[in-house]
Structures are given as C-alpha cells and as structure tokens.
Amino acid sequence: MKHLYLLAPILAIFAIFAVYFLIQTNRRPIPHYEPKQEPEVIFDAEEYLRQLKKDHKPFGTRGVHRLLLKRTRQKAGVYLESLEPALDSIGLEVVNVYHSVMGFEYVPVITSGNDWPYHAQKSKHYENKALDFRIKFLLPEEKKSIVELATKKLEGRARVIWEKGEAEHLHVELLD
Numbered sequence: 001m002k003h004l005y006l007l008a009p010i011l012a013i014f015a016i017f018a019v020y021f022l023i024q025t026n027r028r029p030i031p032h033y034e035p036k037q038e039p040e041v042i043f044d045a046e047e048y049l050r051q052l053k054k055d056h057k058p059f060g061t062r063g064v065h066r067l068l069l070k071r072t073r074q075k076a077g078v079y080l081e082s083l084e085p086a087l088d089s090i091g092l093e094v095v096n097v098y099h100s101v102m103g104f105e106y107v108p109v110i111t112s113g114n115d116w117p118y119h120a121q122k123s124k125h126y127e128n129k130a131l132d133f134r135i136k137f138l139l140p141e142e143k144k145s146i147v148e149l150a151t152k153k154l155e156g157r158a159r160v161i162w163e164k165g166e167a168e169h170l171h172v173e174l175l176d
C-alpha cells in the first residue's frame with residue numbers, strides 16, 4: 001500500500017484524458033438529419049384496379065399477359081403462353097382480389113395453366129382457358145375471403161372453384 005500516493009496523479013491523468021475525449025467528440029460535426037414528411041400511402045384496392053384498367057389500354061393483349069406474369073409468380077413448369085387473352089385480364093382481377101385480402105405486397109402464385117397432364121379429360125386447362133392459383137398456405141379466413149370476393153367479381157365471366165384436399169388451389173376458368 002506504500003504506492004497509494006500514485007493513485008491521485010493517475011486519476012488526474014485519466015480525468016484529463018476524459019475531458020480531452022469529450023471535447024474531441026463534441027468537435028466532430030454532427031450530421032443534421034431532418035425526417036422527410038412523406039404522405040402516408042393508403043392502399044385502396046378499387047383505385048388500384050381502376051389504374052390497372054387504365055393501364056391496359058396502351059398495352060394490347062400481349063401487354064396484359066406480361067402484366068399478369070409480372071404481378072404473379074409462376075410455379076416451375078407452368079405454361080401460360082397460349083392463354084386466352086380474356087383470362088389474362090381475369091387473372092389480373094384475381095391478383096387484385098389477393099391484394100385486397102392479403103395486402104398489396106402479396107404476390108400470388110399461379111400453379112397451373114396448360115401444363116399438367118392430370119387435369120380432368122375435358123378440363124379447360126387444355127384449352128388455355130383455366131388458371132390455378134395457390135391458396136394452400138393461407139389462413140382459413142383468408143381463403144374464404146379470396147374465394148368469395150373472386151366469385152363475386154368474376155360472376156358471369158369466369159367460374160371460380162375452390163379445389164380442396166391434397167392439391168388445394170383456386171381454379172379459375174372462362175365461361176363458355
């Protein structure tokens with residue numbers, strides 16, 4: 001304990017360093033941040049659909065088809081290239097239904113077009129008049145809302161069938 005007298009000068013040196021450090025820290029320019037006031041975006045499914053319909057016009061049928069491919073993901077091997085143009089538009093309306101139930105960020109998955117050899121023999125899939133959408137991993141109430149909304153929206157133009165069981169999906173086909 002005979003070196004206890006050294007403690008005072010050591011503490012003093014520490015104190016000096018601490019003060020020096022604080023001064024240095026304060027001297028650094030502090031970046032000035034001003035939060036941007038951005039208008040809150042409120043998603044409106046109806047407005048989105050109106051925009052979609054507006055966008056259709058300059059596109060032509062191939063454009064609508066490309067839009068459908070862009071707004072969805074497709075399961076590997078899905079063949080949609082000969083899809084009836086009317087089904088492209090209907091597919092986009094189904095996308096809109098998914099958006100209004102699941103939110104705008106949701107990307108629906110098309111699981112079948114004219115590509116699967118195991119549809120019923122007279123299936124409209126073979127005439128490029130049917131699409132399957134993935135619905136399997138959603139909550140029961142989400143599935144129900146999607147089926148109900150799609151059925152209502154496409155009434156008179158397309159049939160919406162909720163296929164249940166092992167390969168559960170949403171089947172959408174053009175009416176004759």
Ligand SMILES: [Zn+2]
Binds near residue numbers: 125131170171
């Ligand atoms: Zn189907």
